[in-house]
Each structure stands twice: as structure tokens, then as C-alpha cells.
Amino acid sequence: MATLNSKLPEGSIERQWDTHRFNLKLVNAANKRKYTIIVVGTGLAGASAAASLADLGYNVISLCYHESPRRAHSIAAQGGINAPKNYANDGDSIWRLFYDTVKGGDYRARESNVYRLAQVSGNIIDQCVAQGVPFAREYGGLLDNRSFGGAQVSRTFYSRGQTGQQLLLGAYSAQIRQMAAGTIKFYPRREMLDLVMIDGQARGIVARNLINGELERYVGHAVVLATGGYANTFYLSTMAKASNATAIWRAYRRGAFFGNPCFTQIHPTCIPQSGDYQSKLTLMSESLRNDGRIWVPKKKGDPRKPQDIPEEERDYYLERLYPSFGNLVPRDVASRRAKEMCDKGYGVGSTKLAVYLDFGDALNRNGREWIDEKYGNLFDMYHEITAEDPYAAPMRIYPAVHYTMGGLWVDYNLMSTLPGLYVIGEANFSDHGANRLGASALMQGLADGYFILPYTIGDYLATSKFKPVKTDASEFVAVDRETRGQIDRLLSIQGKTPADDFHRQLGKVMWDHVGMGRNRAGLQKALKMIPEIRKQFWNDVKVVGGSNDLNSELERAGRVVDFLELGELLATDALHRNESCGGHFREEYQTEEGEARRDDKNFCYVAAWEFKGEGKKPKLHKEALKFDYVKPSQRSYK
Amino acid sequence: MNFTLQVWRQKSRNDRGRFIRYQVRDISPDASFLEMLDVVNADLVRKGEEPIAFDHDCREGICGSCGLVISGRAHGPNQKAATCELRMRSFSNNDEITVEPWRAKPFPVIKDLVVDRTALDRIMQAGGFVSVKTGGAADANAVAIPKAVAEEAMDAASCIGCGACVAACKNGSAMLFVAAKVSQLALLPQGHPERKERVLRMIAQMDAEGFGACSNTYACEAECPKQISVEHIARLNREFLRAKVT
Secondary structure (H helix, E strand, C coil), X not given: CXXXXXXXXXXXXXXXXXXXXHHCCCCXXXXXXXXXXXXXXXXXXXXXXXXXXXXXXXXXXXXXXXXXXXXXXXXXXXXCEECCCCCCCCCCCHXXXXXXXXXXXXXXXXXXXHHHXXXXXXXXXXXXXXXXXXXXXXXXXXXXXXXXXXXXXXXXXXXXXXXXXXXXXXXXXXXXXXXXXXXXXXXXXEEEEEEEEECCEXXXXXXXXXXXXXXXXXXXXXXXXXXXXCHHHHCCCCCCCCCCCHHHHHHHHCCCCEECCCCEEEXXXXXXXXXXXXXXXXXXXXXXXXXXXXXXXXXXXXXXXXXXXXXXXXXCHHHHHCCCCHHHCCHHHHXXXXXXXXXXXXXXXXXXXXXXXXXXXXHHHHCHHHHHHHHHHHHHHHHHXXXXXXXXXXXXXXXXXXXXXXXXXXXXXXXXXXXXXXXXXXXXXXXXXXXXXXXXXXXXXXXXXXXHHHHXXXXXXXXXXXXXXXXXXXXXXXXXXXXXXHHHHHHHHCCCEEHHHHHHHHHHHHHXXXXXXXXXXXXXXXXXXXHHXXXXXXXXXXXXXXXXXXCHHHHHHHHHHHXXXXXXXXXXXXXXXXXXXXXXXXXXXECCCCCECCCHHHHCEEEEEECCCCCCCCEEEEEECCXXXXXXXXXXXX | CCEEEEEEECCCCXXXXXXXXXXXXXXXXXXXXXXXXXHHHHHHHHCCCCCCCCCCCCCCCXXXXXXXXXXXXXXXXXXXXXXXXXXXXXXCCCCEEXXXXXXXXXXXXXXXXXXXXXXXXXXXXXXXXXXXXXXXXXXXXXCCCCHHHHHHHHHHHCCCCCCHHHHHCXXXXXXXXXXXXXXXXXXXXXXXXXXXXXXXXXXHHHHHCCXXXXXXXXXXXXXXXXXXXXXXXXXXXXXXXXXXXC
8 A cells, every 4th residue: 555755854954955856766777778767748847857867877767649759749938047147137037937936826735846946947948948948048148137026027938939849858868868779768659558567566557559569568676657738638738639547547456656736837928719619729828918918898898899899898907906016917817707797698709708909008018019019929929819909999819728737746856646746847746845836847847857757757766676587477467367358348349439439528527616716616616527427428439540559539539538537536535625826726715805715724735645446546645844944824915 | 622632652661652633623722731641541441442641640740640742842832831731722723733742761661651750859869958867957047048148049849750851852852951950959058068979979870860951041941840040050060070189
């Protein structure tokens, strides 16, 4: 039975990581080549981990469902990456980044982890520059910084609006260098379908070759999951289409605990949905809220064009509700209020699920050229997608799911509750607590992969005993058989409905009842509806084609199976957490002004869920959170 | 909107392949090209037929997965856009649209519209990196880089590796793809220690993969969704010459 030991180091927080690193056992340089580590996923966390482990001398097996490591969804991150270099001389420090991140996470993250993250973040920038990542620079040739949400200092490094792309290509270059050297064996178009445990240790995986459909067995001494988040549980999100939760969900079913599944983040400035055909949502940088004013008509269902609605008939509701922060309230607050206005019937556009983001004042004040220089690319993107000219009429925006703070529970060493199974990047329950600050996801992914996992995994390898295992071991055979069984079952149902339809149904339930505003009745309803959809899925799904070649319908159906289970756990966690914090807003727990009301007395813990078997209730384990350095306080933006 | 599609269907690498005609009805002009294909595929699945296979993922023009030749143009009629960014309003009602995979010898068809572009990764493996290990890097501000140089390197680095340049080139050349990486690392001081070996190895690998030569038609630049300039090819040629003669 797995137990919850977070292995947090003792002593003053500034020295914890140093002390811990010193106490970690090392693997002798000549012995490293005797160990094989399987890394699943090639985003920022996976690519940086694979490259760094190979640098050290380990044999690395790397897989991803894409044709190339460079296509992982980290590539889509726009804004930037935080590091407290204090190049701007504005008073930044490791301590300040630590403080901002703990507070931004609404006091639901571990202080020790967050402090370490802040400590190593400076090294990331150094590493990336050495790789040739073209960060933005000032005229003097030094690196430029910009400001981002939740911070009062300029600590965000960026490459235009393509920071994720440039950082990923840096990590990719480190990975392909090792592929050329033969220390990383890379397998493209492979999807991990299950984890293989042998004698209580994670020793391998079963993956499907997406080209020829064969199930392949990979054996190693440890398994690292860097497979990203589970925002696609909501169907419509800003995630890549194939981004999925199968790897972490299968690991959960094998005994890895799932931490804080209900902590999901919803970004306020996305382009709204325009029809049922829509496959995903597109995010626009939150910097738009610096100069755009958000409003809805005061009259419900006002049929007039926005330009024809006079000033006194507009409700600038954020400015009304939050006079001091106005349109610049944090992401969770802005998102929730937009939904509330639409739910009350004030939404705009053909679907009535949008609010206006109006640049009229800024255009009158500063002129088109000024706007163009600051936001030109975002205005172009909006124009391209909606065919509406945002210079002539206000933009329409609506919130969308775009990040999950929850994930597999890991200890300070980034190891899950299963020995030898490590989880890094967005896939773990992470250092962001209940809400992630902008420009911190890239930081965490690369911190885990470059500077944390390579040390901590050595301690496990050095202190564990491994029996020789081959891919014909009975445990591999059994997992292979189960995986094949599910594929055969999916193909044999031959119902009437494509898997995507069930995914959409699930997404609607999740969004309506487990989205931005959650309440007991809605969550209970969701917990009834999700098993219903699951039942219908297993009765009526139609998967065409066979299992012996590229079959995107089969891939999709397998992913939907896991989303249909994960959605239920997400709702279960949301129902149990009788408080509001960060991205988790329970309508019953709010202040008189409608703000999130945390309950530190009863819920200051990480909820780690243990799988107890098909159709059985998962078991809740609690890891108490202690705040010795940052005093929890109520957030207010009035 | 309604359309007639002529879509390339090919069961596997060795299948001959052929165009199949599909009538598509009631498509929103705001749908992306890939969302239009989603609708076609959902109908096919309901009828029990195999859907059209195509590569895609981020659907916001940055991952480089998608890539279709649409009525003869790589990524379709719009400039500055990958296939996933193309909207159906760019077409006229009742248009007949042909949809094909990238056509180039080093990009064999896997199925329908999905091709194998791993040749591009092998070119990168030959030298598209700076040989630095994790750890031990100097402070990020230790070397100043003029803003204009950093910006030009960023222009080159914005390549998404989609392969449209190869598909658009009558010679099936990967020069723009190779040039983007060689140019980025030739501009930045971090790339200088290995610049000679890099350009020689990457060009050798490009040739070994069977990509064609460049004959300066600039078709690559015209179809590049990131509008990477052929000036980077000029820099690649200079780098190559320099490496050969010095």
C-alpha cells in the first residue's frame, strides 16, 4: 500500500535544496550507462529531462505520439518565462518570486517546492541562451524583460509571442544532439497505453505504434511521465487536439495517487466559440486587458451593434465591481465574472456566450499606430479567425480552459507514490497550488527537466535493487493482454456514435457543472451524468477501421475512455473541497462581495486520490500544507 | 457553404492512391479547413467508412504538424498561414477543392494525407544544435548580442518545420528549412564554435535524404507560413562556401 511521504527537507528554506542534493546518493559515472530511463513525452519537461539524463550518461528511451519531438504542445506558449535575475534592477529576488508564486497559488502549494523552483529558474535562462535561444534584447545587447500578471516586477524573458516555441526548440536541440550520439533512442508516433509494475517498481510501459498498430514493450529501471495536463477533459480548451491524459490516468489506475484534480485554470481572453463544428479554442495574450475595456449591454439580449450602443447603456462590470483593479483583476476573477454576465443573459454575439473587449477609448486616446505596435499581431489573429475588424468594432472574448494545476501526486523528488515512476511538468500536481501565474508553466517544465529530476532520480537508482527484466516477463505479457483487450473491445462495439460525440457531451457537462463556477447540486448532477455518458459510450461507440494501421478514430476512442473516468474524479475532488481557492470556485463559499473564500482550517492540504478499483470510490489521502514563511491572507482586488 | 472535395486517399505507403470525391454541405464560413475535414470525417464514420487521415495538433499555426496541398498550394491560398489557420471563407461557395499530401521523395506517404517528415529531424541531428551540456552555462547576460542580430536570428528561428518549403519547391529542396537553422546559429555567437561542421554536415544529410537542389524560384518563401526570407538561403550558401574554402 502506497503511503504519502512528501520527503520535504528540514532546515531553513534557503538551504533545503542544497542540503537535500548533498544527501542524495550518487550513481558512479561509469555505472550510469547500466541504467535505462524511459521518458514519455517530449515537451519542455520531457525533452529537457531526456537530454539532461543522457548528458549524465544514462541510456534514455524517449517516446511521443508526434512524428517529431519538436511538435509537443509546449510550443504554443506565447508570453514568456519567469526568472528573478533582477536585470531590471527593480527589486526582484528569489524570495520575491517564491512569495508571488505561493500567494498567486492561493496558498495551496508546498513552500519547499516553490522555493526550489524560484532558486533554479535563473539557471534556465542561462542554459537556454547557451543553446542559442533568441530571447528579446535591448539596444545595448542585453536581455529584455517584461511584466506579467501577478507580479510587480519585470522578470519575464520572452521571444516575441513565441517563447514556448523557442524554449522547446532549445530543449529539442539538446535532445537531438543526444539522439545523434545514440544515448537517446527516440521512438516517434508511439502512444503510451499502460505502465508495467514489476515487484513494486515501475519497470516499463506498453505503447502503441501509431503507424502499424503494434503494441510495443519498453523496459527500463525507471519511468518518467512528461505527458502534459488534462485540460482536454473539457473537450474545448486551448490544448492541442491530441493532448490527452491516458499516460497519467493509466498510472493512476496502477496505483499512483492523483493530486488536486479539481485545480484547473481558465483563461479570460480567448476567442469565443462560434459553432458546434469547433474543435478547439484560441487564446490571446492577457496583455490585451491593459488597454481594452470589458463590457456588456445593460439590456438583456440587446440586438444593436456594439458601436450603436451608447455609453450610458453599457455595463463595464469589472470596473464597476473592482474600482481599483478594474479590467486587470486576476484571471480567475475576470473569467468567473464573464460567465456570470452571460449566464444572466447579458452575453453578446450569435451564441450569447461572449463579452466585449473594447479598444475604442485607447484608439481615441493613443491612435491606431500605437495600438498596432503593441497589439498588432493579436489584432491580426482575431481578424483572421473571426473575420471581424477589431479596429472597427470591439472584440468578443470568452474564457477557456487552458492549464491544469492538478496532476499525479509527487514527492519532493518528483517521484509518484509508485517507486520508480517520476512525473514532471504539467503532468504532476505541480508547484502552482490552486492557480498558476503567467509565465510560470515554462519555468516549471524546464526546472523539473534540466535541474531537478536529473539529481533526484540518481538517488533512487543508487539505492534500489533491480532484478533483471526482459520484455517477455509475465507482468509485461499481462499488461499487453489487457491493453489489447481494450482495443478489441472498442473495435467490437460497432455502435452508431463517433467517440468525438461522447467527448463533446462530457465536455459540456464538465464546462457547465465543473467549470468556472461550481456548486454542490451541479457537481452532484455531473457525477450522475458522467457515468451515464460512459455507459452509453461502451454501448454505442463506433470505431471504424482496424487495429493494424494508422487509425485516428481508435486513438481518439482510447483517449475518450480515460477522459470519461478522469472527469468523474475531477468532479469528485471539486465536490469534496468545500471552499473556494484560486481556480476552484465553489459558489457556496464566497464572501459577500462574491469573492473566493478559502477555508484554511479545514482544507489547507493537498488532496491525493487513490484508485480503489473499477466502480469503487477512490480513497482520499491528505498531505497537510504548512506555511512557515508566507502568511496566508485573503486576496482582495477592490 | 457547400464544397466539392477531391481528396487523395492512399491506404498505406505501398498503395497506389487515388482521388476520391466528397460533397460537403452546410459548412460555416468561420470553420477552419481542418474543422471542415472533421465534419467530413464524422459523416464517414457514421456511414462506417474510414475517415481521411491527416496530421494536425495545436491548430493554431505553431506546432507544424498540419500540411496539405490545397488546390495546388502548400497550406492553401492564404499567405502567412498554416493549413489549420485557413478559414473556409477564403473559398467561394460551391468551389471544387483538391486536397493532397506534401509531394516530395523524402516525405513518403504513410496514409492518405499523412506523410513521414522524419528526414527533417535527421538533418537537425546532423548539426542543428549547439553542443552544450545541461549546467555550467555562463550568466545569460555575459555576452551582449546586438538587438538587430538577435531579431534576425529570431526571424530564422521562427521556422515551424512543417515542410511547406519542400512541398512548394519544384526540386523538392529543403534549403529554406536548413538555412533557417544554419542562419540562426551563424548569427548568434553561441553557434560560432561549430559553424563550419554544422553547415557541412547538415547539407550532406540533406543530400543523403534525397532532397533536391535550390534553383532560386523563391516558391519556398512564398508558401512559408512564417514568411522566412530566402536571404537566409544566401547566408547558408556563404556559410557553406566559407566552410569549404577556409
